[in-house]
Amino acid sequence: MVDSPQFLARPFRKVLVCNRGEIAIRVFRSCTELGVRTVAVYSYEDRFSLHRYKADEAYQIGQQGKPVQSYLSVDEVIAIARRAGAEAIHPGYGFLSERAELCRAVEAAGLAFIGPTAETLEIAGDKVKTRALADAVGVPVLPGSGMLHRIEDAAQFAGEHGYPLMIKAAHGGGGRGMRLVTSEKDLPGAWEAAGAEAKAAFGSAEVFAEKYVPRPKHIEVQLLGDGSAEVVHLFERDCSLQRRHQKVIEVAPAVSLPQSLRDQLYEYALKLGRALKLRSAATAEFLVAEDGAVYFIEINPRIQVEHTVTEEVTGIDLVQCQVQIAAGRSLPVLEVTQASLRLSGVAIQCRITTENPQKNFTPDYGKLLAYRSASGFGIRLDAGSAFTGAVITPFYDSMLVKVTSHGRSMRDAASRMRRALSEFRVRGVSTNIAFLENLLRQETFLAGDARTTYLQEHPEVFELPKRRDRANRLLRFLSDVTVNGHESMPGLRRPRELRTPRVRHYQIAERSFSAPCYSDSGSVPPGWRDELNRLGRDAFLRRVRDEKRLLITDTTFRDAHQSLFATRMRSFDMLAVARPLAIQAPELFSLEMWGGATFDVMLRFLREDPWERLVRLREAVPNILFQMLIRGANGVGYKSYPDNVIDRFIKEAHRGGMDIFRIFDSLNNPERMKAAIESVREAGAIAEVCVCYTGDVAAEEARARSGQATKYSLAYYRDLTCTLAEMGADIIAIKDMAGLLRPYAAELLVKELRAAVQLPIHFHTHDTAGVQSAAYLKAAEAGVDIVDCAFASMSGVTSQPCSEGLVGALAGTERDTGLDLEALTGFSGYWETVRTAYEPFESDLRAPTGEVYLNEIPGGQYSNFRPQAASLGLGDRWSELKDAYRAVNRLFGDIIKVTPSSKVVGDMALFMVANSLSIEELEQRAGELDFPSSVVEFFQGEIGIPQGGFPEPLRTNILRGKPRLEATVSERLAPADFDEAQKAASEALGAEAGIRDALSYLLYPHVFKQYGAARRKFGDVGALPTAAFFYGLEEGEEIEVEIEAGKRLIISLVAVSEPGEKGERTVFFELNGQPRSMQIADRKIAPTEVGHPKATPGNPKQVGAPLAGVLVALAVRSGSEVRKDDPLCTLEAMKMQTAVQAPLSGKVKRVALEVGARIEVGDLLLEFE
Template identity: 50%
Template sequence: MAQFLDRPKHIEVQLLGDSTGNVVHLYERDCSVQRRHQKVVELAPAKDLPREVRDKILADAVKLAKSVNYRNAGTAEFLVDQKARHYFIEINPRIQVEHTITEEITGIDLVAAQIQIAAGATLQQLGLTQDRISTRGFAIQCRITTEDPANGFSPDTGKIEVYRSAGGNGVRLDGGNGFAGAIITPFYDSMLVKCTCLAYTYEIVRRKMLRALVEFRIRGVKTNIPFLGSLLTHPTFIEGTCWTTFIDDTPELFALVGSQNRAQKLLAYLGDMAVNGSSIKGQIGDPKFKGDIIMPELHDDNGKLIDMSEPCKIGWKNILDKEGPAAYAKAVRENKGCLIMDTTWRDAHQSLLATRVRTVDLLNISRPTSYAYSNCYSLECWGGATFDVAMRFLYEDPWDRLRKMRRAIPNIPFQMLLRGANGVAYSSLPDNAIYHFCEQAKRYGVDVFRIFDALNDIDQLEVGIKAVQKAGGVVEATVCYSGDMLNPQKKYNLEYYMDLIDKIVRIGTHVIGIKDMAGVLKPGAATLLIGSIRKKYPDIPIHVHTHDSAGTGVATYVACAEAGADAVDTATDSLSGMTSQPSVGALLASLEGTGLEPDINVHHVRAIDTYWAQLRLLYSPFEAGLTGPDPEVYEHEIPGGQLTNLIFQASQLGLGAQWAETKKAYEQANDLLGDIVKVTPTSKVVGDLAQFMVSNKLSFDDVQKKAKELDFPVSVLEFFEGLMGQPY
């Protein structure tokens, strides 16, 4: 009758029998640590087997073998239950994998004995009588295999790149397929080597085996070594009380800590770089800058070198911290000149490069920036693009970036872009998530929140405004500028914008923001729009953002300043122009002598720019390949921050040679979607539709006629389904 045994131990007895009927045992092995009846770790002798039970098992094993006139080497196998009762399973008539631990504790060569017995020798002649067989110490054997324990012990295949064995006193290796250059195929046993250790006590042999496992270096294929390490350090194994289903019953064994393999990975990376070049997404060629970047020095009006061992403490943030957002906005409005916001730390480089600058490169220039731009309205350094690229391409923590920048520049207000009800995401988020996000952003360093909505939807905008108000930040509610308000045929006219401004003021804002994503705000339109806002709302600061795609950005800013704008966005000269913001140096020169000067030391600005000029060469492999202004932006209206990414995406899709068609398709896609305001995420919808049209050779009319049968991009479908949090 079959019986169920709860958590039994698996005990084996090694036997030798000769042709004269003599049988001896070589004591027992504990083979309880197994998976799916496949032994993983074996121990000899058993650590926690009572002496009387051991003696009974040994006697029964010899009795069974004698009863069948057993000849040669074999193993009698038993199960021992929790009440120390033993049950016979079978006799294995062969040398087993784990025979090594019996050899180690008895000093008897089982393989040689088996051959000699087969040749006719008796146990007496071999000196293998029971009274002369004894044990010394403990032995453990681990089977090192090419298996992945974290993936259900699935076999791993490939080429062994590095193979280094363990060694030392009491360490025995029985080799299999393990050597550098070996190809591990799926057609053979996965065991590479058996590692057997011997010591006088169980604890010493356990530690010796751990040391041996640590010494192994096997690269190129996964092995079970991390799992074996986890097993040997488990309290149950340390006590020696394991049972046959111990591995299956103990999930914590799979909390594995593998080796880092730094050297091999570094060599593989360097080899790949040398042969194949960089595999970083978007990189073309090698950096044009090699060597160490030279850091700038700043001098005061007397020519004395400024000590920048500590960040500058003077700046607009002092007013903000001491008196709050309303006082800050009032001080900005009362300022005589036109302040600047520096976008170099975010929008400028994302508008020119197909990737974003690493945190370390921002922090290296932080202290000089705190001095050179101490009279800056704010520093734009954070937002949706920061989260997107920091996590996808740079593998950095955007929150960590914010904290480090705040410590490095304590005197200049930080500004971020907040996508209304979307936060920094591409679709609408729960209101409480927006509120919590703004509180966290304010706590870690953001001061001014430029809040916008992709379609200028006032309800979506209000969610962000209220969240920033509650967090205690400076509210810069922003209108997204699109089209040409000087063209009477365009729907985005002065009346449209003033209606939005009125609604924003009623909700409550510290600053009015005008965000010209594509750089299509012409100087004449700037005079009309800013002048109209200033006349109606004389006490609220106005902050203008544009891109220099058409090359008219500085002229637009001068018009804005003369019409009453309090702050405009510029970038360091080396990262300005085209799809970036207008040059700070050019604006300073243009405002000189007008009474609207930003009170920024031009020599300090130029010194800072020497750093960015070198850094841009370092990031040259990610350049979008822009060579000059593109006045065609007045037609296609592609936002500056999107244009470089769109060029990169087009090349990835094989449309690089069709860039002219893509720009034209962008214009048509915009019309097909209803001439929408184009800023993340709506600009992505237009871009995806444009690339879809070029890829499939579809005209404006084709899309209209075949709309029901076309498989549009997901972003386009979501746009019409209203899944982006907008009431389309």
């Protein structure tokens, strides 16, 4: 266009756009460039829409509650235009844009209509008339009918022309009101659907029939006319990629069409435009069959959504041309002549919509929690209401923004578009971005060969990667914890002192293998794992046996924190120190860092993947042996599992980096460890098999010498050790889980075992009584090879003895550990700081106690037992619980107590205290009480048979006819189906699950489902700093979160609002410096909770809850017939499940509570008729 005086004159002073969203903004921009003021109209529902603020003036149109009808009122549009002083009206596309009545009303009001004449609109708006016009000017059309008024007329057309055919709306466009009919039986449904959709979209149910062209290309030619005979084409667009007859991606020009065919299309389009005496912009649309035949479809007498690609390849602003033409300017004056028009490159347009392509493009609605758009060379954006905080409503089109890329070739433009799409971040609603990215990679599309049936023929394009939405999900988690506290650990209080840990580094001189060369430069020196890999298992074991130094296993990464603060240590804190530990303490024999309770706690409370912890720690620590605790046939669970589950678990763990498997059975049953030992050896790993210790061998020996009966004597442990050695044990572990192996007894036991077998001996204990360092020293004198310790700040009481103390005590002796004391103290400082974040989980045992010799509570259970009691409302009865634990142990026959047998004793103690039962009352009422599930299963023989058998008649009374499991695990448990488990795990995760997920599911199905739900909702929360994870953020607090290598989020909490009417608070953040907000229901001020009705004491027809917790399963419903002792429901509290049984036979009158209800002791569960 030239800068002529005529061109520079303003075409109008003010223009009103009777449309909304993206097209309204598009017109405003062109008008502003022409010096024309703009007027917007908006419905009540659009009062926050961006187009309202992009105009110079804006006025509400229509009434609240009529979001679509508001934009269809011609009279209101005219009235507002007059009131605002507008001289012209632009209709945009959709709504009134093709209504001749609007054009006439505008012109009757003395205003200019920016679009075609009313006559053109009438002809173009009636597809039957446009077909007749095309036929008259020699443009080929498909065989078609006139207006159809009855289905019989459509059937007659089908009889003459055959199937398939299309039933199409006679008015309107956009692919609506169209249905494909492939056979006679489909005709009635298609007839009804097409008519109904046409009526809803265009106000008319009139339809016609047209012969269907299979697999065509959809090509349209852009026309521009000035109302005279002057009509030009601006080349073509390829709109073949469609779904439900609506365009998905548009390209200009159609790169795969031969020039001869393109010239033919231009000729046909110009004939139609001239016949209409076209004024303004319009599009002639055609189908190109596979044989190259061309058929006219329709004329669209308006600007179209995809006009942007034509503008990019021609440099012509079509909207400005519309405005200038409406003001009376001719195409020659605008210097838009056919001879002057040139194509430049290729342009592609993608419409980003809030639709879900995998759910048949179902629109999604809601608030945009975050919106970040693309930009850069060759990218054009035409947006509607796309901004953070925008509310996408169900009333209008779901398009957020049109993205147009321009390049020298199709592949250039596609590459640029893919880059732009990858820059978008839209959170809060679903979008089609991943789907568009998929399409842009398809070779058929890149070659320009896609046809209208492409999406139906290629369902693989709907296989989309799952959107990660990591930042938003983390913000949702932080909001919830900040407002409501931790969902899986209610009642946590933020410690008064929270310190940020730092890792100290040391430069240490070069030494031999026993103290290899390393520095703080990050190089990892060789360690015992390198020795294992170099020598092989058998030679390695001889090397360990020949070693003079006392070897140290560090338990900080597992048993230390299990014993001190209920296994709550997060991977975040371990990974921060793992590599420095590998560099600075390579003399450590091993790190005990996995298995035991960590699996359950990580999934249930920490919302972490245990397998990921193993792999990441292995990457950080390649030189030190890893070892784990596995409960024989119980795996890392609390019940027995099929042999194939244990076998696959062990082999997957070994592949993940595990070297040593410490295998034990809670009742010292060798047969229940046999399968695990064999699997470990088959995997090529080391089987460290445990002798679980209880009692006092020194006292037992004294009794034996005096002729008294003994139970856990030296002979018992010696014979057990020999049996385990014969089974294939590589190392024998003395597992002293409660710290009962006194120093002189340790010397006796180690000497006895050393004389019995030639295997390395590993001693594990807990320092509850405060004397176990002495036990280690006596054991070292007796020839023990390896002992378990923890860093000083993680040692003592229920944890293991102190590493630094033992290292210092043995320095310079024959059993010198070779560890550097100064390096160890640096790590202790780190863990001291880390522990401040875990203060609420501490067991409150601040000093050693000899009480452990009486109650025999294992160190690993102690820290969890007290929180479990608190959750049941028994926190103030801790002394009673310890006494009950001791009494239950005696009642059960003085059993070995380690998970899961220790849990059995603990559950029974909790049950006794919760129900205020004495041991005598428990024995007397054993035949009528609903005992915890773990107790019932124990007496059934689920976890084996204790030394000396089960006490009678207690067992018979508790079981009440339930089966006694005499067979071995492998005999009574069918092999697990890993394929089915993998499917179930995938469903729980909402993503493709692997074999490790399947194993986690098999071990803890209910807990894994909870973990999966949390993972879907919040993402990977393991990246959050520990204090933020447990306690949320305080106002003004800032954290950094590394979501992957080189990608860090900076999150700060700005404010938390007061609750709104619905009890929701808005949590305001800054994410990487940009504002972001989340709405969270404040559960503390939710509708006041009313306690559940209580069961009437003494009423046998009412069943009350025996303990506080959650109702997790119902086995009956109203009307169910049950017999006495049938299961009614299951309650759970802190991993303890209790099956409530029917107290009588009868019919259930009603169930009082639903699954998921939180209950207190005595709450009414159900009642009988």
